[in-house]
Amino acid sequence: MCGIVGAVAQRDVAEILIEGLRRLEYRGYDSAGVAVVNSQGELTRVRRLGKVKELADAIAAEPIQGGTGIAHTRWATHGEPSERNAHPHMSKDKIAVVHNGIIENHASLRESLQAAGYRFDSDTDTEVIGHLVEQELLTHKDLLPAVQAAVTQLEGAYGTVILDRADPSRVIVARSGSPLVIGLGIGENFIASDQLALLPVTRRFIFLEEGDVAEITRKSVSIYDKNGAAVEREAHESTATYDAGDKGQYRHYMLKEIHEQPYCVNNTLEGRLSETSVLDETFGNGAAELFQKVKHVQIVACGTSYHSGMVARYWLEGIAGVSCNVEIASEFRYRKSYVQPDSLLITISQSGETADTLAALRLAKSLGYLGSLTICNVAGSSLVRESDLAFMTRAGAEIGVASTKAFTTQLVGFAMLVLALGKYNGMSIEKQQELTTALKSLPSKLEQTLELAESIEDLAEEFADKHNALFLGRGDQYPIAMEGALKLKEISYIHAEAYAAGELKHGPLALIDADMPIIVVAPNNELLEKLKSNVEEVRARGGILFVFADADAHFSSDETMRVISLPHIHPWLAPILYTLPLQLLSYYVAIIKGTDVDQPRNLAKSVTVE
Ligand code: M6R
Numbered sequence: 001m002c003g004i005v006g007a008v009a010q011r012d013v014a015e016i017l018i019e020g021l022r023r024l025e026y027r028g029y030d031s032a033g034v035a036v037v038n039s040q041g042e043l044t045r046v047r048r049l050g051k052v053k054e055l056a057d058a059i060a061a062e063p064i065q066g067g068t069g070i071a072h073t074r075w076a077t078h079g080e081p082s083e084r085n086a087h088p089h090m091s092k093d094k095i096a097v098v099h100n101g102i103i104e105n106h107a108s109l110r111e112s113l114q115a116a117g118y119r120f121d122s123d124t125d126t127e128v129i130g131h132l133v134e135q136e137l138l139t140h141k142d143l144l145p146a147v148q149a150a151v152t153q154l155e156g157a158y159g160t161v162i163l164d165r166a167d168p169s170r171v172i173v174a175r176s177g178s179p180l181v182i183g184l185g186i187g188e189n190f191i192a193s194d195q196l197a198l199l200p201v202t203r204r205f206i207f208l209e210e211g212d213v214a215e216i217t218r219k220s221v222s223i224y225d226k227n228g229a230a231v232e233r234e235a236h237e238s239t240a241t242y243d244a245g246d247k248g249q250y251r252h253y254m255l256k257e258i259h260e261q262p263y264c265v266n267n268t269l270e271g272r273l274s275e276t277s278v279l280d281e282t283f284g285n286g287a288a289e290l291f292q293k294v295k296h297v298q299i300v301a302c303g304t305s306y307h308s309g310m311v312a313r314y315w316l317e318g319i320a321g322v323s324c325n326v327e328i329a330s331e332f333r334y335r336k337s338y339v340q341p342d343s344l345l346i347t348i349s350q351s352g353e354t355a356d357t358l359a360a361l362r363l364a365k366s367l368g369y370l371g372s373l374t375i376c377n378v379a380g381s382s383l384v385r386e387s388d389l390a391f392m393t394r395a396g397a398e399i400g401v402a403s404t405k406a407f408t409t410q411l412v413g414f415a416m417l418v419l420a421l422g423k424y425n426g427m428s429i430e431k432q433q434e435l436t437t438a439l440k441s442l443p444s445k446l447e448q449t450l451e452l453a454e455s456i457e458d459l460a461e462e463f464a465d466k467h468n469a470l471f472l473g474r475g476d477q478y479p480i481a482m483e484g485a486l487k488l489k490e491i492s493y494i495h496a497e498a499y500a501a502g503e504l505k506h507g508p509l510a511l512i513d514a515d516m517p518i519i520v521v522a523p524n525n526e527l528l529e530k531l532k533s534n535v536e537e538v539r540a541r542g543g544i545l546f547v548f549a550d551a552d553a554h555f556s557s558d559e560t561m562r563v564i565s566l567p568h569i570h571p572w573l574a575p576i577l578y579t580l581p582l583q584l585l586s587y588y589v590a591i592i593k594g595t596d597v598d599q600p601r602n603l604a605k606s607v608t609v610e
Helices: 015-028 052-061 104-114 127-139 143-151 252-258 261-269 287-293 303-320 357-362 384-385 407-422 429-441 440-451 453-463 475-492 501-506 529-541 571-592
Strands: 004-007 032-037 044-047 068-075 087-090 095-098 157-162 170-176 181-184 191-193 204-205 215-216 221-224 296-301 321-329 343-349 371-376 389-390 468-473 495-500 517-522 546-548 559-565
Touching: 004 015, 004 157, 004 170, 004 215, 015 032, 015 052, 015 068, 015 191, 015 407, 032 052, 032 095, 032 371, 032 571, 044 052, 044 157, 068 095, 068 157, 068 170, 087 127, 087 157, 095 127, 104 127, 104 261, 127 143, 127 157, 143 157, 143 215, 204 468, 215 495, 215 559, 252 261, 252 571, 261 407, 261 440, 287 407, 296 303, 296 357, 303 321, 303 343, 303 407, 303 475, 343 357, 357 384, 371 384, 371 407, 384 389, 389 407, 407 429, 407 571, 429 440, 440 571, 453 546, 453 559, 468 475, 468 529, 475 495, 475 517, 475 571, 501 529, 517 529, 517 571, 529 546, 546 571, 559 571
Parallel strands: 296 321, 296 343, 343 371, 371 389, 468 495, 468 517, 517 546, 546 559
Antiparallel strands: 004 068, 004 191, 032 044, 032 068, 087 095, 095 157, 157 170, 170 215, 181 191, 181 204, 215 221
């Protein structure tokens, strides 16, 4: 999704801005642009449709000078991807603006600004911001109060940076519903939508809060809250790393991230387990007090993160003895829900910035939950900062748009939560010990599973000419089937659906024929025999099956069924293990189909608009 980088410095900043945009590329975008102003007030704007490289090449061919600048990668919401819709947008050749988010009342603002004589050069919602600021400047005579007055007229979400060519000594930034972080340098300061963009120039960051407006000059940062009062926001030293620069031996980030999973899971477990259980501090200060009171859990998330919440429901109710609901964030936030007594709200997110999930958390704060916990991969993200407790997955930066290692480490987080809550809900010491031991053996089981990569690559050939696929699972493997289907459609563009296998005879059996591959996840658990009956239902109707099964599950390959044997694992953790072959299958099918694996069409890594 859109990315922002800005700088106020003495040196030329174009290269810093371009490098920042490169580091935000993984978020997904369709065009990019930069505007730089020098001390004489000469402003140069360059925009390109396509990749940041196109922009960088244009600037290399005709270098631009200036110490104050703003830059943007755009993921189209209003107006097609094109150069004229790319940011920065200008008002009267004076005010330049970049913006993340959506201005919901843009149509009415556009109408009144047009009536006041402003000319619109793009189809974007963003352009109204620049014109509003220019209009307010006529009254307020200074950029800071002009921006403060302009943003009060905006409805929707914005992270925005505004530059006035007449005053190159500063930029004004404003945040509401879309993250912005100020990077503190020595004699220079920066702004970005994600700290990763600024790691080459600083490690000291101030995270702006909702409603903040800030003035950034080379030597100062002044922040005002939503009421206009001057406020101090604490600076943090970042330990974030940007390990995305190098794909190593791998052809794509996604493949690298799939293969990193044993290591990431190990990292996520490290130092958090005792001999028999999980250490409560793993979830943050005050977790033990809160967990003792929890009788119900409400999980809210989107996409792949939602699937991990669905697995967690089976675990929390089946093992920890805590009742649990799971809901898609974009639904939860717009309906009146009943809050069970003694409920804990859990959000799950790789990025920690997903607009719907964040809105759900904010809504839940007024609904009477005991408290909130987020399971998240990005330290300092909005969800982490705004939740009472946080479990940090230690997956490292995930660059591929298709979530892989973030998902499996989220499941590890939930596995630890099962242990933590189970302890307060009568789980025996023996059970805690059994589960802890199983969890510790997980990384090596994942390693063994990845050794199947070659045979899964062969299997992928059989999907290349298919247009549809069906994924089946039962119990806690049903969400894994859903995740497998999401991965396949996301990166190979093959239409895929997932069903709880017991549901087949209620409709989807009608779809079965030799052209519809059926992928089954079949660990050796208490539902195996039931699942085998469902497999027979498919075979009887001429379906072609691809079964990922426990070596002891006694499936055998024949002309209508290909069986891939997975290592034996404690049934509790099978959802994590069985995710890996489905990720690999999607990856290899996408390779055969020649799609853009790391940045699939129309998708963004971090979905910061609703
Ligand atoms: O950053 P989040 O985990 O909150 O993102 C939620 C979804 O947008 C994300 O999981 C999406 O579904 C992935 N592209 C799936 O691979």
